[in-house]
Amino acid sequence: MIARWTSLVLGLVIGTTALAQQERPNVLFIAIDDLKPVLGCYGNKTAITPSIDEIARQGTVFLNAHCQWPVCGGSRASLMTSLRPEAVGVMDLKTNMRAKNPSVLTLSEHFKNQGYVSAGTGKIYDPRCVDNKKSLDAPSWSIPFVSPKYSSLEFNDVKQVTLAPDVSDSDLGDGQIADNGIRLMRKLSGSGKPFFLAVGFKKPHLPFIAPKKYWDLYERDRFQLAVHQVGIKNDSEYALHDSEELRGYEGVPSEGEIPSDLQRELIHGYYACTSFVDAQVGRLVSELRRLGEADNTVILLWGDHGFHLGDHGIWGKHTTLEQATRVPLIIRPHRGTAVPTTLAPAELNDMFPTLCDLVGIPVPSGINGRSLLAVINGSTESVRDGALTVFKKKGAIGYSYRTKRYRYTLWLNKNGNVVASELYDYQTDPLETRNLINDVNYEQVQRQLSDHLKADAQGCERLLSSTPSRR
Known part of the structure; x- marks a missing residue:
């Protein structure tokens, strides 16, 4: 009798757990490389970004969010583990995250361990800081990671700093990443389990290559150049650099000032790439809606660091100044109210515990991030001073x-x-x-x-x- 009663109770527990897993919301985790907050939802009146703006209207826009390392390798390793750069051990573009920190637990790995199917495509980690480009940290994923096949345009013309080919979206890498994301979403939607789907876009990273139709959205002469293009009074001698990332491209002076015509071309290219990626984000959200998953999916969109577009005479990241550290961070819960905007200081580290709280799974101990859920639902103004x-x-x-x-x-x-x-x-x-x-x-x-x-x-x-x- 006791054995039968124990079996009955155990069956009820297992059944309840399975039901709870099925009722948990999905997560659509969207990463965008080198994206600063040049978005309509951040008050930029020039940027044409209707898809990201639509996500923002349904969630919370963090106006004061910052990366933990202003280069992709350290930033992505940090945010995916919720550990500050020294704690995770990645502070360059060559350190293998798990070789340095074998016991580290990643965000997508944690969701996998909690009953989610975790899958990814595009750029989530910097491939130089994990196992390889193909697996992109194998322990993080329930099914093999999917990498795009880049076009010859993106390989043969990489020395051109800007390019506007008259091609379709799927002829370039980010269009292929969206294609892969849609295919994965269709597969995951029918799995019977909640999914964690990470989709990482590579533009607006240099070089600025986007289909011509996105360049045509803008008039180059209307772009304003950075107002302050000189140094800093009482400079610490640690803040500035000479834009080495940009200097290697054709037509860019190897030293000295960047001509104003080239500055406008670069800014035009950055905005065109941003609109290109925005359209791919729109494709993902449209498919989510078509599959009937939109109302049961948390959407989180982030940039891995900012990008100087001529301020202080700098082009690129690699600084601790505002234009390199400040990032877009938009969180759309699957249900409930969300404050539309907040000036609360936020770190990309905070995404790990925030997502855990939003979907109802445990927050791991020993992480450095703090949950932003109370900020999102308006119950507190801020969870950190800075x-x-x-x-x-x-x-x-x-x-x-x-x-x-x-x-x-x-x-x-x-x-x-x-x-x-x-x-x-x-x-x-x-x-x-x-x-x-x-x-x-x-x-x-x-x-x-x-x-x-x-x-x-x-x-x-x-x-x-x-x-x-x-x-």
């Missing part, structure tokens, strides 16, 4: 802390000593034209930011082991 970006330069590690108003950056050498520091006030100086670190009027602000930075430095080994001085 967002932290880390970067390495000239042997020092920079810790850049962005609050609602300020950015405070400490550069520490290998001995943990402060070799440079920066302070920007975006209320009085939104273009970062001057470093206020030695301004006596900001001494109290600096003390407060120093305390907040140190208190929120989980996973930052060098910073935690140091005793930063205050000026």
Whole structure:
């Protein structure tokens, strides 16, 4: 009798668990390489991005979200593990994430372990920082990862910094990534299990190649060049660089200023690529709706870091300044209300625990991110004082802390000593034209930011082991 009763109870538990898994929402996880917030939903009146804007209207737009490493390898390894760059061990474009940190648990792997079918296509990790380009971190996926077959245009003409071929979307890599995403979605929709589908687009990464029809959406003469194209007063000597990423392309000067005509061409190309990717996002969401899955799917869209388009004379990322660290982050819950916009500081690290809370699975211990669910549903204004970006330069590690108003950056050498520091006030100086670190009027602000930075430095080994001085 006891055995029969135990079997009955066990059967009910298993049945309830299976039902709970079936009722869990899906996740559509959309990554976009090098995308800064040049989107309509971020107030950009030039950008033509109707598909992303539609997702934003149904969810929360994080206006003050920042990456944890302003280059793709470290950024993606960090956000996929919810560990700051030093904690996950990836701070370049060559370190293998699991070789450095064998016990690491990734976001998609965690969902797989919780009963989801996890699948992916495109660029989710930087392939140089995981096992290989084909598997793209095999433990993260329930079924083999799907990579696109890029066209000859994207290989033979890579030395051209811009290109507008008169081709269809699927003739280029991001169109193929959308094709793959749609095929995977159809397969996963009929699996009987909730799915975690990651789709990573590669534009607007250099070179700026997009079908001609997306270039034709814009008039080049109407693009405005960056207002502040010179350096920073009281520069720390760690903030700026000479746009090395751009310099290797044909027609780009190897040194010195970028001519204004070329600047407009580059900006035009960036916006054309953004609209190209926006159209691919629209295709994914349309298929989700056609399959009847839209109302039971959380959509999360993010960029891995920003991109300087001429401000401070910089083209590219690789800085701890606003245009390199600030990213689009849009979260559309599958049900319930969501505040439309928020200025709460947010990190890409926060996506891991946020998605767990949104779908109702456990949040792993030991991660550095914080759930943004309370911000999304409006029950709290913010879950952190600032967002932290880390970067390495000239042997020092920079810790850049962005609050609602300020950015405070400490550069520490290998001995943990402060070799440079920066302070920007975006209320009085939104273009970062001057470093206020030695301004006596900001001494109290600096003390407060120093305390907040140190208190929120989980996973930052060098910073935690140091005793930063205050000026």
